[in-house]
Amino acid sequence: MFSWRYRCGGRDVGPLTSPRWQCPDTAGALELDGPNDVALTDAGHTTIARYAALLPVDPARFETLGAGMTPLLPAVIAGRNVFLKLDSLLPSGSFKDRGAAVAVAHLAACGVERVIVDSSGNAAAAMAAYCAANRIGCVVYAPASASAAKLVQARAYGATVIPVDGSREAVAEAAQTAAEGDPQAFYASHNWSPVFAEGVKTWAIETWEQLGRTSPDTVFVPTGGGSALAGAQRGFTATAEMPRIVAAQPAACAPLVDALVRGLDVVPAAVPGHTLAEGARISDPPRGAMLLEAVRASRGWGIAVTEAELRDALRELWAQGVYVEPTAALGAAAFARAVREETELGDGAQVVLVTGTGLKATEAVTTLLNG
Amino acid sequence: MFSWRYRCGGRDVGPLTSPRWQCPDTAGALELDGPNDVALTDAGHTTIARYAALLPVDPARFETLGAGMTPLLPAVIAGRNVFLKLDSLLPSGSFKDRGAAVAVAHLAACGVERVIVDSSGNAAAAMAAYCAANRIGCVVYAPASASAAKLVQARAYGATVIPVDGSREAVAEAAQTAAEGDPQAFYASHNWSPVFAEGVKTWAIETWEQLGRTSPDTVFVPTGGGSALAGAQRGFTATAEMPRIVAAQPAACAPLVDALVRGLDVVPAAVPGHTLAEGARISDPPRGAMLLEAVRASRGWGIAVTEAELRDALRELWAQGVYVEPTAALGAAAFARAVREETELGDGAQVVLVTGTGLKATEAVTTLLNG
Numbered sequence: 001m002f003s004w005r006y007r008c009g010g011r012d013v014g015p016l017t018s019p020r021w022q023c024p025d026t027a028g029a030l031e032l033d034g035p036n037d038v039a040l041t042d043a044g045h046t047t048i049a050r051y052a053a054l055l056p057v058d059p060a061r062f063e064t065l066g067a068g069m070t071p072l073l074p075a076v077i078a079g080r081n082v083f084l085k086l087d088s089l090l091p092s093g094s095f096k097d098r099g100a101a102v103a104v105a106h107l108a109a110c111g112v113e114r115v116i117v118d119s120s121g122n123a124a125a126a127m128a129a130y131c132a133a134n135r136i137g138c139v140v141y142a143p144a145s146a147s148a149a150k151l152v153q154a155r156a157y158g159a160t161v162i163p164v165d166g167s168r169e170a171v172a173e174a175a176q177t178a179a180e181g182d183p184q185a186f187y188a189s190h191n192w193s194p195v196f197a198e199g200v201k202t203w204a205i206e207t208w209e210q211l212g213r214t215s216p217d218t219v220f221v222p223t224g225g226g227s228a229l230a231g232a233q234r235g236f237t238a239t240a241e242m243p244r245i246v247a248a249q250p251a252a253c254a255p256l257v258d259a260l261v262r263g264l265d266v267v268p269a270a271v272p273g274h275t276l277a278e279g280a281r282i283s284d285p286p287r288g289a290m291l292l293e294a295v296r297a298s299r300g301w302g303i304a305v306t307e308a309e310l311r312d313a314l315r316e317l318w319a320q321g322v323y324v325e326p327t328a329a330l331g332a333a334a335f336a337r338a339v340r341e342e343t344e345l346g347d348g349a350q351v352v353l354v355t356g357t358g359l360k361a362t363e364a365v366t367t368l369l370n371g
Numbered sequence: 372m373f374s375w376r377y378r379c380g381g382r383d384v385g386p387l388t389s390p391r392w393q394c395p396d397t398a399g400a401l402e403l404d405g406p407n408d409v410a411l412t413d414a415g416h417t418t419i420a421r422y423a424a425l426l427p428v429d430p431a432r433f434e435t436l437g438a439g440m441t442p443l444l445p446a447v448i449a450g451r452n453v454f455l456k457l458d459s460l461l462p463s464g465s466f467k468d469r470g471a472a473v474a475v476a477h478l479a480a481c482g483v484e485r486v487i488v489d490s491s492g493n494a495a496a497a498m499a500a501y502c503a504a505n506r507i508g509c510v511v512y513a514p515a516s517a518s519a520a521k522l523v524q525a526r527a528y529g530a531t532v533i534p535v536d537g538s539r540e541a542v543a544e545a546a547q548t549a550a551e552g553d554p555q556a557f558y559a560s561h562n563w564s565p566v567f568a569e570g571v572k573t574w575a576i577e578t579w580e581q582l583g584r585t586s587p588d589t590v591f592v593p594t595g596g597g598s599a600l601a602g603a604q605r606g607f608t609a610t611a612e613m614p615r616i617v618a619a620q621p622a623a624c625a626p627l628v629d630a631l632v633r634g635l636d637v638v639p640a641a642v643p644g645h646t647l648a649e650g651a652r653i654s655d656p657p658r659g660a661m662l663l664e665a666v667r668a669s670r671g672w673g674i675a676v677t678e679a680e681l682r683d684a685l686r687e688l689w690a691q692g693v694y695v696e697p698t699a700a701l702g703a704a705a706f707a708r709a710v711r712e713e714t715e716l717g718d719g720a721q722v723v724l725v726t727g728t729g730l731k732a733t734e735a736v737t738t739l740l741n742g
Contacts, residue, residue, distance in 0.1 A: 046440065047442065063692075065442075065444065065692050065693070066441075066442025066443075066444045066457055066460070067442075069417065069440070070437075071418065071436075071437025071438075071462075072437075073436065073437045086437055086462075089437070089460055089461075089462060090460075091442075091457075091460060091692070091693075091694070092694065093728075093730055129692040129694070130692060132689070132690055132691055132692040133691060133692035148737065149733045149737070152733055152736050152737050152740065153694055153729065153730070153736075155740050156689040156694060156729060156736055156740060157689055157690070157692060157694065158689070158690050318503070318527040318528055318529070319503055319528070319529050320503055320504060321434070321436050321462070321500040321501065321503040321504035321528060322436070322462075323462070323463065323500070323524055323527060323528065357464075357730065358524065358527060359464055359524070359728065359730035359731060360730060362520045362523055362733070365523050365524075365527055366519065366520070366523050369523065369526050369527060
């Protein structure tokens with residue numbers, strides 16, 4: 001794993017032997033340079049361990065908790081055939097397990113003893129699970145307003161949860177401050193970490209393998225902080241065949257889609273409105289410019305999903321036996337829009353990434369069913 | 372699938388062309404006769420569709436929702452190596468998906484338009500999911516006292532939930548009465564159905580494949596109604612190498628363990644006490660004599676797990692990143708007891724079946740963490 005290097009805007013800024021989450025001078029987003037070719041796949045494993053040689057991990061000490069080869073389920077959305085990539089069935093219940101498995105393995109190899117994260121949702125659960133698997137500590141800074149039920153899973157894995165009053169930014173600041181004051185700890189933000197995104201790329205490589213070593217025509221990706229999208233870009237680079245990447249965001253908070261539509265090179269912060277897709281309510285994604293470039297280079301586009309479209313997509317998924325949380329239906333809703341607007345979709349496979357299980361959203365589902 | 376036959380105490384009672392849940396004369400439990408040999412495995416599928424030729428289903432119309440090949444995770448319990456079979460990661464969150472996939476496929480092939488079940492937990496969710504996948508109706512009779520949160524998943528899949536006042540038996544009676552009055556409906560009790568158990572056998576066959584086509588030395592199986600255990604017996608019969616089967620029950624409700632210890636040929640009903648392992652709080656399992664015979668023929672035994680042992684096993688699983696509900700820790704708790712009592716375990720693999728995800732037990736987990 002230590003042949004991997006950090007890069008900032010194309011410039012080498014050192015090896016992965018010490019953990020980093022930002023570029024040293026510019027405070028910009030880091031990129032990585034390392035082996036990224038499906039030829040390195042080890043078919044002897046069915047978990048993401050099969051891609052260990054394409055990841056910044058030590059294959060001999062890579063704890064996967066069994067993550068990997070989630071089903072690629074044939075389904076019908078808006079009357080058209082599609083494949084659902086069910087990352088909702090990963091060990092902690094969301095696609096973030098892929099990133100957390102690799103990010104925590106890297107931090108443990110760097111000698112980090114305590115991982116500090118700021119999240120109240122899927123990222124906290126995933127990071128806590130893999131800290132447990134790697135036998136290192138995990139401290140979760142969460143908004144005091146976050147529902148206790150959502151944090152129970154992280155606590156069960158052994159994480160310490162610290163509630164913080166104030167805004168989402170105040171929570172991130174508290175986490176960063178805590179990490180700066182603790183030499184054995186490291187602030188691991190999944191939205192900044194390039195190592196996390198490297199883990200997430202495995203969803204794309206698995207999809208390519210499951211389609212008989214062929215990339216899809218188009219992939220529809222729920223996009224908030226952008227790690228699923230960054231992962232798609234990295235994963236399909238490894239397969240040497242890039243599908244069109246569609247970024248699906250809630251219309252109530254769609255900074256990336258907005259920048260794509262307006263032809264910008266940076267992503268201006270959005271003023272987030274109310275949306276059921278809570279996990280994608282991120283007004284100012286750290287890697288905005290990178291995400292824009294990834295979508296454009298793939299000849300992809302963005303779709304801002306209305307709340308009505310999101311509810312329809314949720315019901316359509318549930319009604320065929322696929323239980324997902326609201327945020328996880330963004331990709332299906334975007335696909336339905338593309339079908340309705342008669343967007344030209346190629347002959348290849350259409351793939352929708354399903355990011356998280358409905359079992360984490362009992363309150364929201366109850367409200368929808370009773371509403 | 373219609374080469375399969377129903378049997379009652381060794382006697383042929385007809386083909387599977389019409390749905391049955393009990394022996395016609397005796398009201399005893401049905402058995403099945405049909406192809407059950409791993410040589411029939413279709414390695415072209417990674418889901419349970421690979422075993423379609425060993426199951427009473429039409430391979431061309433078998434909706435799996437992606438179920439199958441759940442991880443066999445190496446772990447350490449009570450200081451000893453063990454493999455955890457993570458059926459908690461199946462589509463609806465429990466091992467019951469295996470049985471429901473096959474039971475509903477069979478009912479749909481028989482022309483049933485509405486499946487009627489009585490359950491407030493994992494079976495309701497699993498049956499509702501596969502009814503959705505097969506586009507047939509599902510009606511769940513549930514105790515009026517059951518938590519609404521638990522039934523939300525089945526409702527999301529499109530099931531109608533009917534609350535019934537009174538005892539668990541009153542709920543079953545209401546379901547049976549409703550089915551008798553509706554010629555397009557069928558009462559599908561997972562604890563009676565031999566077709567359901569046939570689906571559950573796939574956990575055992577997968578385990579055998581994942582161990583390099585070798586059966587484990589011993590399997591530790593959470594046991595309430597007994598479908599996981601009946602499935603183990605059928606599955607390892609298909610592999611022609613039977614491990615010792617250990618039935619793990621909560622001490623507060625351990626009728627099968629009690630009958631094993633006392634050397635009985637029938638299972639007297641227990642008076643159930645309080646237990647965290649709610650899913651195994653079944654005082655009078657329908658197939659008692661069959662289950663006794665399965666354990667004995669395997670040279671297995673029973674272990675009645677105390678509440679303290681169950682809590683310890685839960686914490687040990689969570690602390691290594693495996694999030695399970697209390698009932699699902701019965702197998703791990705029984706394994707820990709076997710290690711502590713220095714039970715002679717063979718050189719072969721020790722396997723613990725993990726039956727359901729912790730995401731369904733937020734309330735119970737919260738109580739444990741705060742307690």
